[in-house]
Amino acid sequence: MFKSVFKTSLVALGLGFALGAQAATDVTYLLPAPPNSPAFAPWIIAKEKGYYGQQNLNVTFIAAKGGVDVAKQIGAGNAMVGGAIGDTPIIVRANGIPVRDVAVLGAGGVTMIATDGDKKINSIKDLKGKTLTVMSYSDTTYYALLASLRKAGLDITDVNIQAAGPAGVWQLFSAKKSDAMAGVPDFVVNAEESGVNVQLIPQDQIFESMAQSIMASDDAIKNHPDVVRGVVQATLKGMRDIIADPKAAAATFVKAVPAYAGKEAMVEKTFKLYVEHVYANQAVLGKIDPVRLDNVRQFYVNEGIVSRESKLDDLYTNQFIETTTATQ
Template identity: 80%
Template sequence: MFKSLLTTSLAALAFSVALQAQAQTDVTYLLPAPPNSPAFAPWIIAKEKGYYTSKDLNVEFIAARGGVDVAKQIGAGNAMVGGAIGDTPIVVRPNGIPVRAVAVLGAGGVTMIATNADEHINAITDLKGKTLTVMSYSDTTYYALLASLRKAGLSKTDVNIQAAGPAGVWQLFSAKKAEAMAGVPDWIIDAQDAGLKVSLIPQEQIFESMAQAILASDDAIKNHPDVVRGVVQATLQGMRDIIQDPHAAAATFAKAVPAYAGKEAALERTFKLYIDHVYANQTVLGQIDPARLDKVRQFYVSEGIVSKEPKLDDLYTNQFIETTTAAK
């Protein structure tokens, strides 16, 4: 009798596990660069700690070639969701690509401009005639750089911009083959750890672009809202973990990405840059500020970065944000 009960219990357990696995939805999430970058820590931590699984999602990360490529792939129906900078819908929507931002990870801009301290570059205008590295000409950080140059009265022809890839962007800079770099905070830490003394262009001189965003297709928002909501809420929990305890978050990331084992101190420095410059001052995690987005939109149009002004309401939605949950 005991043997019969045990067999029945094991069968029931196996059936339950099978049902849970069957209930999970497979989700391809496109990232603008390889997923082992600390820039994507909210996503990596969310997966490592089971936040997506708790939303009945089985998320797989796949690297695209920059944020604009992510948007194009989502718009073409190759994925429902992906990551880019919040500016990206402004760039692609006028071209008929049906994507919008459904969350933005921070109230600051993610693009920072770092310079070789020995060059004594103190302002955007000092970049004239200098060489700068970016990840690619299709990544939205490149457009943020162009906007920063235009804001200072310069154009892209006044500088030498080199697209060097997600590793080359900081490696060429740290090797002093470029005087400056436009990119995300983790590349600044990489350059510092490579031995370069780095200075940052004051943030007030940088164009007020958006932080990293979660993008979704119009079709996914309309027909798969539970998937989009689950991705948003799980990712924001990963972001919240970083804000609340960057030290513990660094350990979690290093566990998920073994290449960073032993580099937790550098990870923590990177996360603190994000907390101070990108995540800071967002009252409700993930919430998109339409006034800031509109300002970015108007600047892109007025400076000719995009030729046609997209409708503001077509660029974002806050319907998946838990507005009762304030940032800690």
């Protein structure tokens, strides 16, 4: 009888482990570009180090066609969560797409405008008549570029903007087929590595758009808060790893993305740009600053970049960013 009870207990224990293993929730996370870029390192590191698993989530990354497309797909119910730039809900909410930011990865803006130092382009105003590359016309860096032009008194008709894709945006610039590019720090480092004498337009001339964000649909926030919270908590742990030790984080990233094997120094250089320009000075990792978001909203509306002003409270929530230890 003892043997029978023991065997029954083992079977029950085994079933318990099996059910526990099966209990992880499958989550599709939409990214604005292919998930093999250092721009998405917080997410890639979070998955590589098992942070999503610790939240009982099985996350799969799928690339969309820019941040606005991510928002549209989430709003249509094709995914609960995805990534873009913090500005994105301002752009899409005006068109009735029910998404909002649930975390923003840094206190700085992620959009940089790089020029060829040999061409003596020192300001936004110097871009008049020039050719610029962006990833796509549906990526939020494009809208941040438009806002930067408006801030300098220029219009879209004053420049030639070409959508070149996540690789072409810096490759055309590196091949001197464009005079400047607007994009994320990854593209800047790629251009530098290809031999371009890269010069960055001073940050005070760039429109103060926001860092990368995690977005969720209103439905997911209401009906699946545990999923949203788990994604936020895990991703912020990946971000914290980069801030704490860019070199070690680069090694983790390269392990997850073998295509970068031998390029650890380049990845580390990219991470340091993020830490310095994007992640820096965020007192609580992930927390959205409503004042900054409101300033961005007002500028987009006043300049006619978006046609309708959405309510500020409809654009974000910090309910998943509770304390300074939220990423523990």
